[in-house]
Amino acid sequence: MAGDEALIVIDVQNDFCPGGALAVAGGNEIVPLVNDLMKSHDNVILTQDWHPAGHSSFASGHAGKAPFESVELHYGTQTLWPDHCVIGSEGVAFHPALNVDKAQLVLRKGFRPGIDSYSAFFENDHQTSTGLAGYLSERSLQKLVLVGLATDFCVAYSALDARKLGFEVSVKLDACRAIDLGGSFGRMIDEMRDAGVVLA
Ligand code: VGL
């Protein structure tokens, strides 16, 4: 593996695995693959969806709204989710079989009550930075391999922002699983391909 390559493991957390609050079908199945990939990478970053209770992306706080509907927030249209990845809960923890020992950075996102963050680079206003691009450039990490949950939300938004920022990006689809909300999987695969993301 090249010294300028980083493996970014997106949101492999209990709430995105079967039995979790926002379970992604087969989410747990990627864990052995991700663990193997971590063995062959020197630079490993984990992201963690990290919401305060009552987060604005939770349908429970919007009268008359159900999970998977959407709402207009100050930065645009936001899909509403079941309460998930609440700080302090079991669901926010990494999957217990995920080997986190090699992670050099754990990047938490979605901690501001009024704004969601799918991407590991920018929150959903596409302006507020998480600081990840600065970390990667300070460490001269220019090639990114992305895996995790969910393919069509946090993985795809991260991959698209990474391309916009000029990184070389590949997504290893066998180590990802999708939510597929209203065709979002196919749409985001097309968007990633069009943006020059290598889909492996
Ligand atoms: C995610 C929806 C809400 C993800 C996070 O990790 O893909 N999706 N929060």
Ligand code: ZN
């Ligand atoms: Zn979330």
